[in-house]
Amino acid sequence: MPVSGEAILQVERLTTRFNLKRGTLTAVDDVSLTIKRGETFGLVGESGCGKTVTARSILRLIPDPPGEIAMGRIIFEGEDLLRKSAREMRAVRGKRIAMVFQEPMSALNPVFPVSTQIADGLRNNLGLSAQAARRRVVELLRLVGIPSPEKRMHDYVHQFSGGMRQRVMLAMALSCDPQFLIADEPTTALDVTVQAQILELIRQMIQRFQMSLLFITHNLGVVAHMCDSVGVMYASHLVELTDTKTLFAAPLHPYTWGLLNSIPHVETRRRYLNPIQGSVCNMLTPPTGCKFHPRCEKAMDICRQQVPLLREVAPGHHVACHLY
């Protein structure tokens, strides 16, 4: 999909915290990124790195309390979403920015047929009549590849297979013609052949609807295939940001190297993998300085003292590391 120069979403210095009984947990720490119109941006990282909280912060789906968006701006098509009222945000969600979640069984309502759920958005956001909404539901289900949509629209979520449920979620997300789609690990729970189908469907849909996409995943194969640009997150920070080809060809951050070196490949086989030693820090009591330093082969004194800032060290390539 041709990427224009214009930015559709600019996240500036986003910081999201959770004030828990046992302490304050900063889930997203000073994260800035820009997504251009027509671009597919991948946000990569392992569990707990803050990628889902970043996505939910954009849509202001963070429960407050205990969560709070402590700092930052989220500029979507020129407007700061953090300045909008609850009513104004409701007009954004579903209509201008839509989201597809990882577990369709949890994200879709089990007690309503799928047609009701999709029609809900159509009627509330676009003001369609019940009849018009029903027609649109059939169109949407057909569009996402659900066979016999006129029959299946009356089925409940549990009557669909995993891949089919994800198609239903996609239909719901696309129903009001959003300009921007956030997909949070949409294929993680799916079998590899079903994943291939859903990824292909997502590609077709973003082409057809001229959408920009924020794609969250921990699967580097999916990133390589789907994304134009990538941001790598580690323990609440954005540690590397560049286009996909560069990330795989010339990664700069030691965590990115570690990730790329530790995955087994379906095409080649080594006797032992090179895992990153240790494990992610406790986010309630993180280490001083760079949060990756306890696991980093290249750690220096400054790494223990100062949190490195994300800086552009080559054209279009940003990294948060004292090595540069």
Add this chain to the structure above:
Amino acid sequence: MTNSSFLEAKGLAKYYPIQADLLSRLMGRTAMLRAVDGIDFYIKCGETLGLVGESGCGKSTTARLVARLLEPTAGTVYLQGRNIFALNGTEVQKLRRTVQFVFQDPFSSLNPRKTIMQILSRPLEVHGLARSLLEKRKRVIELLTMVGLGVEHVDRYPHEFSGGQRQRIAIARALAVSPEFVIADEPVSALDVSIQAQILNLFRQLQEELHLTYLFIAHDLSVIRHISDRVAVMYVGKIVETGTVEQIFQAPMHPYTQALLAAVPLPNPVAPPPRLTLSGEVISPINPPAGCRLYGRCPLAGPECADLDPVLRDRGGEHFVACHKV
């Protein structure tokens, strides 16, 4: 099938009767879910057989049958020359020392109300492998060291550990009785990528040090490629292809194996994108039709495929494929 197999499964099947709708029941038809539908495979001593397939193919059921955690509907599993389903009480007790299991979910497979010491001592107590507290503690510390954990972890509870650490504890528990054969059912699927690598290395290392034989189940092909010596591919209760890891990954013959490999997105932006070579959806294992399970999705399918279920045949070099068309 070889004579010197450590383990050999023949005609292994597990069916579950399903409550069919009223009309079917009135007509005398019961619905049978054929989770595992007559499979044959063997594992050689000291090797890792990777069992791969998508959800619902029967791989977890197979694992539980081989561990004798389930009773089969039909078939045999010969372990070191004896049918595990024909053993008496004391012999089954002995079997439990030879065969151990590591589960997928490190969060639910450990008792949250017991300390690590208690969790790891239990198998020792059950099998009379350590009498005094001193002996038990010594062995528990030995086990923890084997899996890369420390003595300071002994009196803690599972919730105090990360997913990767819990999986190490689960592996230590499996090793407590010094088994010869370990069945691991998706042991790394619930773990982050960087932790997966650590645990996979641990499995390899332990296999080398302790001369273990593994049946390793996973849906992730790259994990299977990494850990296995030989691979069996399952589809809707049947094994469709078996071979060495090179045969399966470099020269797959069955259309389903080829489809699985083609669908994997490679972590390389300039590599060919994932491809869909099969149409449609997987059939239900409930009362499956006669003929090949892949019929209807397979690009090679012919009329004989709808009528006759193909059997595994050796295509040379112990590369077995169940297909009429290749």
